[in-house]
Amino acid sequence: xxxxxxxxxxxxxxxxxxxxxxxxxxxxxxxxxxxxxxxxxxxxxxxxxxxxxxxxxxxxxxxxxxxxxxxxxxxxxxxxxxxxxxxxxxxxxxxxxxxxxxxxxxxxxxxxxx
Amino acid sequence: xxxxxxxxxxxxxxxxxxxxxxxxxxxxxxxxxxxxxxxxxxxxxxxxxxxxxxxxxxxxxxxxxxxxxxxxxxxxxxxxxxxxxxxxxxxxxxxxxxxxxxxxxxxxxxxxxx
Numbered sequence: 001x002x003x004x005x006x007x008x009x010x011x012x013x014x015x016x017x018x019x020x021x022x023x024x025x026x027x028x029x030x031x032x033x034x035x036x037x038x039x040x041x042x043x044x045x046x047x048x049x050x051x052x053x054x055x056x057x058x059x060x061x062x063x064x065x066x067x068x069x070x071x072x073x074x075x076x077x078x079x080x081x082x083x084x085x086x087x088x089x090x091x092x093x094x095x096x097x098x099x100x101x102x103x104x105x106x107x108x109x110x111x112x113x114x
Numbered sequence: 115x116x117x118x119x120x121x122x123x124x125x126x127x128x129x130x131x132x133x134x135x136x137x138x139x140x141x142x143x144x145x146x147x148x149x150x151x152x153x154x155x156x157x158x159x160x161x162x163x164x165x166x167x168x169x170x171x172x173x174x175x176x177x178x179x180x181x182x183x184x185x186x187x188x189x190x191x192x193x194x195x196x197x198x199x200x201x202x203x204x205x206x207x208x209x210x211x212x213x214x215x216x217x218x219x220x221x222x223x224x225x226x227x228x
Binding site for chain 2: 004033035040041042043044045048058059090092102103105106107108
């Protein structure tokens with residue numbers, strides 16, 4: 001099993017450009033989420049999904065869009081990149097939306113916005 | 115607004131020593147408290163977790179101590195090894211209308227000297 005796969009691993013954007021960070025999991029997990037990791041801030045939840053067609057906002061959703069058309073995929077879209085979005089992004093999934101679940105993280109995508 | 119506080123920010127321990135990382139939370143609705151370990155260039159991975167109805171949980175060299183009345187919990191790493199050098203995140207979660215979402219502490223960078 002591949003687990004949670006994120007692409008690309010590294011990306012450099014110019015201010016105002018748009019891009020999509022891809023996330024795919026092959027564990028048939030219902031719950032998927034996106035976090036950003038910044039020094040001294042820990043992991044902050046951007047958006048999450050409890051199943052195909054269902055998404056909701058997390059702590060820091062501004063400037064990001066998500067959709068969940070299949071169980072496996074949960075892409076994160078940056079509509080108009082800003083330097084404040086320079087960060088490491090992690091996708092994570094768990095078997096069910098509720099209960100004491102284990103989050104399985106991807107390896108991360110490092111984004112730099114110039 | 116940080117719902118989970120974590121200290122220290124960084125920790126240096128000699129091989130064989132005890133590493134202690136502390137966390138505190140505010141929301142009494144939290145009902146699951148995991149610790150995640152992250153090596154450089156990798157995504158976080160679950161290390162150990164505890165429910166608030168238990169005061170202590172031990173797995174090998176890793177122990178969580180939980181104080182419900184003080185809303186505090188800590189990670190103890192006994193006989194610390196250089197291979198334990200990583201960033202550690204405490205987290206707390208609760209079930210809301212859409213399932214379970216995690217709030218992470220800012221992280222502690224542990225260095226174990228040989």
